[in-house]
Structures are given as structure tokens and as C-alpha cells.
Amino acid sequence: MPGGGELAQESAEQPSPLTETAASGPVLSSYREAGLSAESALTVLLPVHNEANSIEQVLTEFWEEVVRPTSAKVLICEDGSTDGTDRVLKDLALRYPMRFVTGANRKGYADAVQDGLEQVDTSFVFFADSDGQYYPQDFWKLWPYVGDYEMVIGCKVNRDEPWHRLILSRGFLLLAKIMTGVSLKDMDCGFRVLRREVATQILSEVGSLPFSFWAEFTILAKSRGVRIREVPISHKSRNYGTTSIYTLQRLPLIVLLQTLGLATLSRRLKRSRRKA
Numbered sequence: 001m002p003g004g005g006e007l008a009q010e011s012a013e014q015p016s017p018l019t020e021t022a023a024s025g026p027v028l029s030s031y032r033e034a035g036l037s038a039e040s041a042l043t044v045l046l047p048v049h050n051e052a053n054s055i056e057q058v059l060t061e062f063w064e065e066v067v068r069p070t071s072a073k074v075l076i077c078e079d080g081s082t083d084g085t086d087r088v089l090k091d092l093a094l095r096y097p098m099r100f101v102t103g104a105n106r107k108g109y110a111d112a113v114q115d116g117l118e119q120v121d122t123s124f125v126f127f128a129d130s131d132g133q134y135y136p137q138d139f140w141k142l143w144p145y146v147g148d149y150e151m152v153i154g155c156k157v158n159r160d161e162p163w164h165r166l167i168l169s170r171g172f173l174l175l176a177k178i179m180t181g182v183s184l185k186d187m188d189c190g191f192r193v194l195r196r197e198v199a200t201q202i203l204s205e206v207g208s209l210p211f212s213f214w215a216e217f218t219i220l221a222k223s224r225g226v227r228i229r230e231v232p233i234s235h236k237s238r239n240y241g242t243t244s245i246y247t248l249q250r251l252p253l254i255v256l257l258q259t260l261g262l263a264t265l266s267r268r269l270k271r272s273r274r275k276a
Contacts (some may be wrong), residue, residue: 040174065136074098077116080106110213129190154233188215
């Protein structure tokens with residue numbers, strides 16, 4: 001399997017539950033043709049908004065690279081798409097068994113992701129943005145570490161993004177380090193594996209950074225002592241569409257809101273540390 005990680009070779013008659021291993025992490029009890037199973041240890045969670053042109057290719061790649069080998073469940077957070085994405089997903093559901101968290105109105109990335117995480121009922125969740133910029137096989141680079149870390153985050157190498165996004169990201173990471181004391185290379189990356197109990201502990205506290213859900217989640221997790229590891233992964237350009245959030249026109253507002261959010265988060269962390 002690309003990127004490492006080993007699957008237990010089980011017979012069809014006696015599938016075993018997830019088992020812990022010290023060095024390489026849990027072993028997923030599945031075989032390639034198993035499909036979804038009641039004992040699945042993993043949920044693949046994909047947020048989707050206006051991806052009608054690309055979601056079939058993205059979902060097919062994740063299915064073949066991750067879902068089929070692991071018997072993972074698939075959970076789609078469809079966030080009020082207006083381009084027919086919902087109709088494409090309904091057609092795909094006839095081919096790929098999946099659950100939906102959906103609604104007619106746009107909730108925004110953070111709320112959509114949070115709603116999805118609240119629906120996870122497996123021991124682990126593999127989260128990946130569904131804009132086609134990640135390689136599903138990189139899951140196998142992260143998975144071997146989940147036995148020793150509660151959250152394993154992809155760290156994008158050679159990010160294929162516009163220059164203003166790169167500047168915004170690097171400036172944010174530096175400011176986050178100064179204001180919160182948490183230093184990670186790619187804490188806002190939308191490609192990670194985490195234990196469900198981490199989401200259960202952290203989700204209710206997230207809300208200060210409207211444009212950096214995963215960064216805030218990671219900072220809060222780190223402050224609570226959650227063991228985190230970053231693993232290098234690949235990154236590519238979108239095949240279709242562009243971001244409608246991080247435009248040059250919105251950049252000043254985003255910078256202001258992110259700075260205010262970090263200040264609020266910093267105060268919260270200081271109060272929490274004093275109480276401890």
C-alpha cells in the first residue's frame with residue numbers, strides 16, 4: 001500500500017476488531033473487498049461545497065485508496081451547495097455507500113466540519129478537504145503514527161497556492177506562535193487523522209478563529225496535552241474552481257478578524273493556565 005501502513009490479513013469468516021500496536025498504530029481489520037462493516041474503526045469525513053465538477057473524481061479516489069482497503073465509513077458534510085453538488089452526491093450514493101450531513105443553507109466551513117465531526121461514531125476519523133488538492137494515498141503516511149499520537153496532521157510540502165495565501169498562512173503561523181505559544185508548521189491543514197475522543201473534548205471550545213477552524217482546534221488540543229505529530233504530505237493545484245474566501249479584496253478583513261481571534265484565544269488560554 002502506498003506510503004506504508006499495514007493491514008491485517010483476516011479471513012472473511014472472522015473479521016477482528018481494531019487492535020492496538022505500539023509501533024505502527026492500530027491495524028484496521030478488513031480486506032479489500034469487504035466494503036463497509038459494522039466493526040469499521042475509521043470514518044472518512046469529507047466537507048463539500050460547490051464541487052459538482054470534481055467531487056466524483058475526488059470521492060472515487062478516496063474510495064479506492066482508503067475506503068475499500070480499510071472498510072471505512074464515509075461521511076459527507078455537504079454545505080448548502082448551489083451548483084448541483086447535492087444531485088451529484090445523490091447519484092454517487094448509489095455507487096458508494098455513504099452518510100450525509102446536509103442542509104439547504106450555507107453554514108460555512110467551520111460549522112459544516114463541526115457538524116460532521118459530531119456525527120462520527122468510529123474510533124478514528126480521517127478528515128480531508130475535498131477540493132482535490134490532496135492525494136488520498138497520503139493517508140498511509142499518517143496512519144502508522146496513530147498508535148503513539150492522538151492526532152496526526154499532514155504538513156504540506158511545496159504548497160501549490162497563490163502568493164497571497166502563502167503570505168497569509170506564514171504570517172498567521174508566526175502570530176499564532178507568538179500569541180499562543182503553539183508552534184507547528186501546518187496546524188490549519190485540512191488533512192489529518194484523529195481519535196474521536198479528541199473531537200469530543202475540543203469541539204465545544206472552538207469559535208474564536210472564523211477562518212482557521214483547524215488551527216484553533218489544534219491549538220486547543222495542544223494546550224490540553226493532546227499528542228500531535230506532523231507528517232509531510234504532497235499538495236497540488238485545484239483541477240476546477242478557485243477559492244471564494246481568500247481573495248485579495250477580502251484579505252484586510254481576514255487579517256483583522258484572525259488577529260482579533262488569536263488575541264481572544266490567547267486570553268482564554270492564559271486564564272485556563274492560571275486556573276490549572
